[in-house]
Amino acid sequence: MPVPDAPTPSTPRDDATPRRTTIVGAGAVGSYYGAMLARAGEPVTLIARDAHVRAIAAHGLQLHHEGRVETVALDATTDPAAVRGADLVLVCVKSNDTEAVARQIAPHVAADAVVLSLQNGVDNAPAIARHVHATVAPAVVYVATEMPAPGVVVYHGGGRLVVGAPDAAGCDASARALRRAIERLADAGVPVEQVADVRPALWMKLLLNCAYNAASALTQAPYERMARLAPVRELQVAVAREVVAVALADGVALALDEAIAGIERIAQTMPAQRSSTAQDVARGRPTEIDHLNGFVVRRGAALGVATPVNQALHALVKLVEAGDRSG
Structure with missing residues (x-):
């Protein structure tokens, strides 16, 4: 919806205007x-x-x-x-x-x-x-x-x-x-x-990001190496459980088994990939962690859902960011 003080948009295109x-x-x-x-x-x-x-x-x-x-x-x-x-x-x-x-x-x-x-x-x-x-x-x-x-x-x-x-x-x-x-x-x-309702897809992508991005950033590990370690897979499942619980409290139903399958599939289809958060950390740039694990923590707190695993990952990435900024 328009905001009262929003600027006026530019003139609509006419049919003769080339698309860009x-x-x-x-x-x-x-x-x-x-x-x-x-x-x-x-x-x-x-x-x-x-x-x-x-x-x-x-x-x-x-x-x-x-x-x-x-x-x-x-x-x-x-x-x-x-x-x-x-x-x-x-x-x-x-x-x-x-x-x-x-x-x-x-x-x-x-x-x-x-x-x-x-x-x-x-x-x-x-x-x-x-x-x-x-x-x-x-x-x-x-x-x-x-x-x-x-x-x-x-x-x-x-x-x-x-x-x-x-x-x-x-x-x-x-x-x-x-x-x-x-x-x-x-x-x-x-x-x-x-799709008519994109919220489940948005939340599922958020879940996958929360499962991979922070851990990849903290270790600079690609997805395939993460998938080889049972403790990392257990960590990802714990993250997924929390996101599923917060999403449900927010009115979006996600299937945990589908989430776990998605986590496994990413390691298979993108084995050499490091998360965007890992790439940001490597370059000393601010990350999106506040909008990933941090969002889950905030939304969980507002809805009365505990998110200790996401909270720990969020805090650790923030600690790395603070170190980069302090030199």
Whole structure:
């Protein structure tokens, strides 16, 4: 819903305006999906950090994908105003930055654009919709990527998106626009589906992140090595039990056996992957742990559900972060 002091969105696009996708916060995930769209002939602009932008300007985006390296030509900038004129906006910033970035892009997003939140956590799309006057929908992301250097994205596996209903429930125009966006992603080779209620998928992805991200960050271990150790698997099941309990208290039913199967499947399909939290810790950057295990702890406290395992993992990652900041 609009907020009273929200900025006025840019003018709606007309039918003659060429379509364009803008990726806001184009790190590894955003750059990968931007590359997929650009490879299919879609005009794409990445909004990214300065080093990434400069590397792309000099050499193109280097995509390591299925055993080969491909140079992908697309535009890149550091300017949030580059969302102006885009009819599809993918928001890929860290959850910590959602509110601030939503305020930055709000004056420039066209009223008839589709904005997809490709972010970890369960509450980013509503946060964007508080500021951006356009069709906003959450998308659950199942992809393993890494950005070892500016201008370079390595694809490790996956790629599927599960998209929820638009925020403007019952609005035919929003539903049609979202359907067109989904078809566009599918045409670019992205496995994508839409579900009426995305909350179970959001919570299940949160569960998987809570089971892997903190432990991977604290040890810098890839998923396959984690899966080989019985104590780690027991830790992951304990995390899953807590998330299932909090989700149920919040009105979302998750099946524990499906969660455990999902945890096992990730280690099989993405054996070399280290979590995004591990990559942030390795680079000395702030992590999203407050929106992963930390969110479960806060939500559990509000709902009267104990979450000691998630609390311990959250505290340990915060301790590592504090050490990085103090030097």
